[in-house]
Structures are given as structure tokens and as C-alpha cells.
Amino acid sequence: MNRKDRDEELERELRAHMEMEADELRERGLSAADATYAARRAFGSQALAMERTRATWNWNVFEAVGRNVRLALRRARHTPGFTLTVALVIALAVGATTAIFALIDVAFLKPLPYPEQDRLAYVTMTWQAAGRAADELVLTGMQWEVLRDHATLFEPAVYSEWTAGINCGVGDKAFFVQQQRVGADFFRVLGVQPAFGRGFTKEEDAENGPRAAVLSEPLRRRVFGDAPDAVGQKLLLRGEPYTVVGVMPAGFRSGVNADVWTPLKPSTRGEGGGNNYQAMIRLKPGVSEAAAAGEVESISRVLPAPKPSRDGTVWESRFRMQPLLEGRTSNLRKPLLLLLGAVGIVLLIGAINVGGLLLARQSGRAAELATRMALGASRGQVFRDVLLDSMVMVVIGGALAIPMAYISLEGLRRTNDSMFSLVESAEIDARSLAAGVLCTILAGFIAGLLPAWQSARTPGGNRSVAGRKRLIPLGVLVSVQVALVVPLLVGAGLLGRTFLKLWGVNAGFDPNNLIMARISLQDARYDSSEKVQRLFREGVARMQALPGVEGVGAGLTVPYERQLNQGVRVGAQPVPGERFRNTNLVYTTPGYLDVLRIPLLRGRALRESDTDPSAPVAVVNEAFVRRFLDGREGVGEYIRLGGKEPVQIVGVCGNTAQRNSERGAPVEPMAAAYSPVSQVSIEAMRTVHQWFSPAWIVRSKLQPEVLSRQLESVMGTLDPMLPLSKFTTPEQLKSQALGMQRLLLSLLGALSGLGLLLCVLGVYGLVASSVAERTREIGIRLALGASVPGVIQKAMRPGLLWSLAGILAGVPLLYLGRTVLAGLIYGVSEVDPLTYLGIAVVLLAAVGAASLLPALKLTRLDPAVTLRNE
Amino acid sequence: MAPTENDRVELLQGTLDMLVLQTLLFGPCHGHAIAKHIQRTSDEALLVEHGSLYPALHRLERQGWVTTKWDKAPGKNREVKYYLLTPAGKKQLTAQQNRWAQLVDAIGKVMRPA
Numbered sequence: 001m002n003r004k005d006r007d008e009e010l011e012r013e014l015r016a017h018m019e020m021e022a023d024e025l026r027e028r029g030l031s032a033a034d035a036t037y038a039a040r041r042a043f044g045s046q047a048l049a050m051e052r053t054r055a056t057w058n059w060n061v062f063e064a065v066g067r068n069v070r071l072a073l074r075r076a077r078h079t080p081g082f083t084l085t086v087a088l089v090i091a092l093a094v095g096a097t098t099a100i101f102a103l104i105d106v107a108f109l110k111p112l113p114y115p116e117q118d119r120l121a122y123v124t125m126t127w128q129a130a131g132r133a134a135d136e137l138v139l140t141g142m143q144w145e146v147l148r149d150h151a152t153l154f155e156p157a158v159y160s161e162w163t164a165g166i167n168c169g170v171g172d173k174a175f176f177v178q179q180q181r182v183g184a185d186f187f188r189v190l191g192v193q194p195a196f197g198r199g200f201t202k203e204e205d206a207e208n209g210p211r212a213a214v215l216s217e218p219l220r221r222r223v224f225g226d227a228p229d230a231v232g233q234k235l236l237l238r239g240e241p242y243t244v245v246g247v248m249p250a251g252f253r254s255g256v257n258a259d260v261w262t263p264l265k266p267s268t269r270g271e272g273g274g275n276n277y278q279a280m281i282r283l284k285p286g287v288s289e290a291a292a293a294g295e296v297e298s299i300s301r302v303l304p305a306p307k308p309s310r311d312g313t314v315w316e317s318r319f320r321m322q323p324l325l326e327g328r329t330s331n332l333r334k335p336l337l338l339l340l341g342a343v344g345i346v347l348l349i350g351a352i353n354v355g356g357l358l359l360a361r362q363s364g365r366a367a368e369l370a371t372r373m374a375l376g377a378s379r380g381q382v383f384r385d386v387l388l389d390s391m392v393m394v395v396i397g398g399a400l401a402i403p404m405a406y407i408s409l410e411g412l413r414r415t416n417d418s419m420f421s422l423v424e425s426a427e428i429d430a431r432s433l434a435a436g437v438l439c440t441i442l443a444g445f446i447a448g449l450l451p452a453w454q455s456a457r458t459p460g461g462n463r464s465v466a467g468r469k470r471l472i473p474l475g476v477l478v479s480v481q482v483a484l485v486v487p488l489l490v491g492a493g494l495l496g497r498t499f500l501k502l503w504g505v506n507a508g509f510d511p512n513n514l515i516m517a518r519i520s521l522q523d524a525r526y527d528s529s530e531k532v533q534r535l536f537r538e539g540v541a542r543m544q545a546l547p548g549v550e551g552v553g554a555g556l557t558v559p560y561e562r563q564l565n566q567g568v569r570v571g572a573q574p575v576p577g578e579r580f581r582n583t584n585l586v587y588t589t590p591g592y593l594d595v596l597r598i599p600l601l602r603g604r605a606l607r608e609s610d611t612d613p614s615a616p617v618a619v620v621n622e623a624f625v626r627r628f629l630d631g632r633e634g635v636g637e638y639i640r641l642g643g644k645e646p647v648q649i650v651g652v653c654g655n656t657a658q659r660n661s662e663r664g665a666p667v668e669p670m671a672a673a674y675s676p677v678s679q680v681s682i683e684a685m686r687t688v689h690q691w692f693s694p695a696w697i698v699r700s701k702l703q704p705e706v707l708s709r710q711l712e713s714v715m716g717t718l719d720p721m722l723p724l725s726k727f728t729t730p731e732q733l734k735s736q737a738l739g740m741q742r743l744l745l746s747l748l749g750a751l752s753g754l755g756l757l758l759c760v761l762g763v764y765g766l767v768a769s770s771v772a773e774r775t776r777e778i779g780i781r782l783a784l785g786a787s788v789p790g791v792i793q794k795a796m797r798p799g800l801l802w803s804l805a806g807i808l809a810g811v812p813l814l815y816l817g818r819t820v821l822a823g824l825i826y827g828v829s830e831v832d833p834l835t836y837l838g839i840a841v842v843l844l845a846a847v848g849a850a851s852l853l854p855a856l857k858l859t860r861l862d863p864a865v866t867l868r869n870e
Numbered sequence: 871m872a873p874t875e876n877d878r879v880e881l882l883q884g885t886l887d888m889l890v891l892q893t894l895l896f897g898p899c900h901g902h903a904i905a906k907h908i909q910r911t912s913d914e915a916l917l918v919e920h921g922s923l924y925p926a927l928h929r930l931e932r933q934g935w936v937t938t939k940w941d942k943a944p945g946k947n948r949e950v951k952y953y954l955l956t957p958a959g960k961k962q963l964t965a966q967q968n969r970w971a972q973l974v975d976a977i978g979k980v981m982r983p984a
Contacts, residue, residue, distance in 0.1 A: 009951075010924070013951045014920075014924065020902040020950070044921055049921045050924075052921055052925040053924045057928070057932075
């Protein structure tokens, strides 16, 4: 029997009941009309009887929810402004949460795109001595062999994480590509086989083995176009002939940005003598993580006994297993943790804000709710309705949050091109949308709980309820919001100060009208120092001859980049017990300082005539002098750079901002020595060209597009098989160096701005509802002669006092954020007074304005009207 | 004499079901007659509210203690819905009577100590 039939039957049953009652009454002598009337009256409310009977039918629950949702939707439609405000607040908060979740998901949660990626792990080294520990991510050739030879529970693979720009020549075309070197088992252990062809064989991975290359799909398309089969084709890598043996599937990522892979050919000598290899393992089927970790640890015992270091400490080294995802994102952990905290706070503020809005509206609905309760609605029903009301509006907001999340992520992409890989692979997908839905529901509950509880408690609505007392819950909500926004603002402030400091680090050169492009000299054809020097000499001369070019130079690295680390000793002669200390080395053409406009402070610059390998010279910068020369002037002093022969300092130049490869600020003036390219041996060049691709630096007022085309054609005449990398400007390098700081700042800045906006809304709402409730009282005061400024001041008071309470409550929260912030701010103290003062001023100004605005309404209050208006 | 409002007693929660089942023990009955019967046999002390009676009847039906059928009312040209006690309902009534007797006994001991 369906619902309608049942309803009709019930009605018939009740009608029959009343008719029988009327029959009886008529038999007792009442008139027909009186009998019917009396029977009705005796029966009571037919509607109530039906309602209660219906309640015993089991499908009623769903129906009630449906009806209540319909009612809630209707109520939401009746107050479009209010609904929209609530929905917008939620949309902003949930949209931001969803976008950030998408980022966090990519960095931490989403499985890496390898089959059974949870069975993959890195093996790293841990050094321990006297309670100190240090992690070394890279292994030596000997360590790798120990690991390889003793592995039973897992399959190991070795590779280098370093990519180098190299020249890739096919026919008469040349491409500047990124090369990564991997061991024979690398692709197999990762679990991704080439889409065409095969991976490397053991023979290819051995010294003097056949030269084989595996291409990425994008490079295959770039080089071979639509030609169906690249496998078997020949190409020149670094000037040497290679055969393509495989092409990886589209979308494959090895963990670094590589276009082409070649065999690593691991050894215990050469690069294998130092820490240059990384090891990855895949657990064999059925092997538990703990068992594998145990074996990794136990293999450490086979390692040769450690030698004491110079200061006599014996560092004990041990292998350690680290899950793949954790290893890849360990440097992102802190920043993303910070963002997660921030976005959680914003979500909470948003939810509480909506709670405040609902609560404020509640006072307007008190009469309605009281009436409903008087008519028999239970407290539970009222509670449920109010909660539902908030849920409906919050859900509308949640729907709006989806486009909001898309927009946020897109904005992030536009402003943070340097954090490309992370931001690029983040997307609003089913996972992040699910997170958004969860956040929406959570926000709905938090927002609706207090108003719902309050409404079910309200004994009855009449206008005599003391207004001030009713404001207390609203005030508490405002305080909580302000308290929560305090750490957010302070965090953003400190990051902002850090960024400004880093951004403002004195560049030390003139970055305007400069463009740079790299060439790879890791090339078999450049096998003597003379050939390299001729390339630089002629290149500089020909570029210099271009119209509109003001200056040209070349060097191993340029400002805002990481430089080559170089051990240095001071003095011409060895001294017993002396130690290498770390500085940076840049080989340059004579025009380097000139074209960059790095000021020469003392002595002379490098010259064309500095060619005698037996009398090496160098220019050092001020930071070098300060760090190594103990207050001496520098010019005329001797240092030794790596080798034995003394190098004379002929000049001292200014510092430039460089990317810091060690801990500390990401961009700093670093100590550096500049030596003439004409005095660098081919052996040294071979080594450094494996890692660094030297750059041409050109100063010109020409449009970069025009200039770059001209430079490309110059290089074409000089050596057609020597391609130029993409052109960059110092601004771009700077943005890249500060990419993480910038990303963090833009996100945290946006989040704290959003938080502040919500707080301001909350304060505004508090003062506005206080003013609305007390309009009559204030009207009387004004009529009795109270001054307008005095009344305004009084009206503002709840906004200011509750905010102040919130600020004070927020200070302890700062301690929680301190540890997270510690590794991310540089050059600014965590308790930087300027930041705190600034935040306090901004916050007070904001809440002051938010309190003043609704209070100003009182100036337009006409006491006469107000008094009559009841 | 018709009882005044004050002489009426409120039905104890849960007892209405028992009273309905007891009424149906004498044969099929419709809602109106059930209400009248309870009122009459209690000397008008118990007033059955229709807002409670019909939900109770429908509840009993759902639990399978009564069944229903529409039939002509005797001597009237009108169809009414009759409620009939099922065997399960009879068993339920016995159980409730026992519990009721225990309750009355217990309360009586407390209220009128021997």
C-alpha cells in the first residue's frame, strides 16, 4: 500500500469515527449540525492525530528530512543576502582548503606513479658520533657495491640524481637537453619499462660498454617528430655517438627533470670515490618493511671500519632505509605543514564566522521559534531545523567552493612558475573534492552547533530579554576568531619580512638589460683547454660586434645561481695542520665583472693577458676577504685553490647574491674567487663541465626576443652543433632561487588576508547586532541629551573589547607556530618586534574600522522616530 | 454524575496498548468503540485521546498484534475499520497483564505498607 492510499484510509477511518460519534449524539437528541460540531470538538485536532499516526509508519524519517530540507531551502531563499554572505564565507574557506589539500596530496599522500610504489625505498647513510647524527643521501661506489652484494630481501638499483645540460645532436640539428645517468636495474626496480625498446643491459652499464641511450617521450617527439620508431636511431650526446635503445612512456618521471637517460657505469674510482650515487630498492614479494629495514641496517656491518676524522671523532656510518615518498618530499614537509595549519585555521575561522552570523540572525527569529515551540514543536525539532538551516547554506557555499578552488590553484600556477613541478601536478580531482566535501560538512556542523543549541535553549522570545547578555555568545565567537587569526598574521608577517629581506639582498650587480644563455661543454669535441678558450674568445668577440650589444662576458655560473664549491687554503706554502675551507669558484672571461657591473674595489680585473698557467691569478670578492684573510687587504696575497700551486689575488670585487647550497638563507652574498678561464686546465674543466654548463652574459637594450635570435645565429656560425639553452634574465633566476619562499608567502599571505577579512566581518556583525538591539535604548539616551560621539563610543565598545580579548588569547597560540616557522624564516627573529607591532596596528585598525562603521549608523538616528517606532 | 476534569486520571505511559488489546479480547472492534469501551468500563475516569488512540492502533498493527479489515457497521450503512486480536497479540496481552499485575502489586506494597 502506498503512502497516498494509506493517508486516505487513515482519513476515512477518522471520518468514520467522528460520524459515529455524531450518530450517537444525534440519538441523544442533538440536532444534526450540533452533533457534527460536538463530535469534531470531542475528537480534537484531526491533523495532530493524523500526524502522530503517520509518525508510526516507518518511512517517515526520510520524508521528514526531505520536508525539512525543502523548508530550509525556502527560508534560505527568503533571505538571499544573508544566504549569500554565509555561502561566500564558506566558499572562500573551503575553496582555499581544497586547493591547499590538492598541493599536500601531491606532495605527501598521492602514491607516486610507479607500480607498488609503497614497496620502493631509498637507502641513505647515517653518520653518528658522540650523540650527533648527520644524514648523507648519497653513497660512494664502494658503499653501493657493499649494498648490492649483500642484498637478499630486496632488489637494489643505483643512479645519480644530478642532471646535467648536454648537447644532443641528430643529423645537422642540435638540442640542449637534460641528461640523467642510471644503473642497468633502475627502470626495472622502479617498475616502469620503456614503451618502446628496452632498458640498459649489464654490458652497457659497464665501463667501455656500448653507448646506449633511453629517451623521454617529449624528447623523442622533439627530435624525431612523427617518425614511428626512434629505437635503433643514432644521436650525438656530448659529441659522442649513442644508439637509442628505448623510449620511456609519456608522463614517466624519474624524480628529476630528465630528457635522456644513459648508463651510470658505477665504479669505485673517479666519481665513485666520492658521494655521488643514490640507491633505491624494491622489496621482494612477501618481504615486510621491517625485515628489509633490518637487512639494510645489518649490511652496514660489512662496511669497512670508519677512520677518525681530522678532529679525532669516529663517525659510525650505517645504512638507513627511507620510504620513497618521504625521501622525495622531505624538504617540503615543513612548508606544507605550515600551510596545512594555516588553512585549518582559516576553515575554523570561516565556520565560526558563519556560526556568528547565524547566531545574530537567531535573535531575529526568536519570536518565531518561541511560537513554534508553544505550538508543540519539540526542542529537538527546533534544534534540528536550525542545524539544517546552517547546513543548507553551508552546502551552497561548498558548491561555490569548487570553482573557488580551481581559481586559487590557477592563480597559484600563474604566480609561482618556479615551483613548477609541485604546483603543476596538483589538481582538483576526486580526492581533493572529497576533502572539500568533508571540510564543508565539518564547517556546517561547527557553524550550526552553537546557534542550534542556543535556539533550543531560548525559553521564549520576547523583547525584554536583556540584549547585552544575548551578545555574549556572539562576542565569544568574535574573540575566538581574532585569537585564531593572530598566529596566522604573525606567520605571514614574518615570512613577508623574510621575503623582503631576501628579495632585497643587495644583488651586487646591475640586473637590468641582461640576458643569459647556457651551453654545455661536456662535449667530446672540446677536448683541450685551447679549444674551450677559443670558443669563449671568438664568441665574446662576435656577440660584442652585434649592433646594440653593450657588453658580453661568459662564466661558469652567474649571480643568483648555485656556484661551484671549492676548497681553499690561504698562503703560498703549505703549513702543517692546515685545512681546506669551503669557498666558491667561478671561471670567467675577462669581461665578466664588467658586463655584470660588479664593482672592482681594489687592484685590477682579470685580463686577456692572464694566460700563463705557471702564474695563476684570481679576483676574490669582499666576503672572501672578510672570511679568509683576517682583515688584510687581499691584493697581492696568495691562496691555493684545490691544487698545490699558489694563486695570486690581483683584485677585490664586490659581493653578489648567490643561491646558497648549504643551510641558511636561500640567497646570500657568498665568498667567491674568480679565475680566468685561460688558466683552467682541461682536467678541471672536464670535471666541472659534468655539473655546470657555462653561461653567456649579454647586456643590451634590445628586446630579449630580438637579441636572443641574433645570439642564436652567432652561435650557429661559431659551432652549429653547440645549442644554446633557454634564455633567462637575472629576475627569473632570482624568482627561482626564492621560489619556495614566494610560494609560501603568497599562500600564507592570502590565507591570513582571508582570515582577517572574516574577523572584520565578525566584529562588524557583533557591533551591528548590538546597535540594532539597542536602537530604542540609544534613542532614549539621545532624546535625554546624550552626546552622539559618546553614544558611538559606547556602541563600539563590544567590538573593541571582544577583539582585544581575542588578541590576548591569540598570543599563546604563537608558541605553537614557532617550531614550524623556525626553519623557514631568515634574517628575522621569531619574536621580531617590528612584525608584532605591525600586526597589532593592522589588527586594531581593522577591528576599529569594523566597529566604527555600524556604530556610525547612530548619527542618522532620529530619536523621535525611534521612540514612536514600537 | 458525569465526572469532572479533576476526576480523570492520566493514562500511564504504555498502558494504552494493553487496554486496547484487552478491549479486543471480546471481539473485533473499531476505533470509536474501543475508545468508548475504555471510557465506559473505567467509569469515565480514563479519557482516550484520539491523538494517542490511532497511533497506538497503527503501532499494534505494525507489530502484528492486531489485524484490520473494513466491514459494515451493524445496523448502519457505513463501512468502518475493525481491529482483530491476533494469536501473537493474545500472547502479548498476557505478558503485559502479568507485568501490570506485578507493577500494581509492587506499587501497592510501597504505598500501603501492611
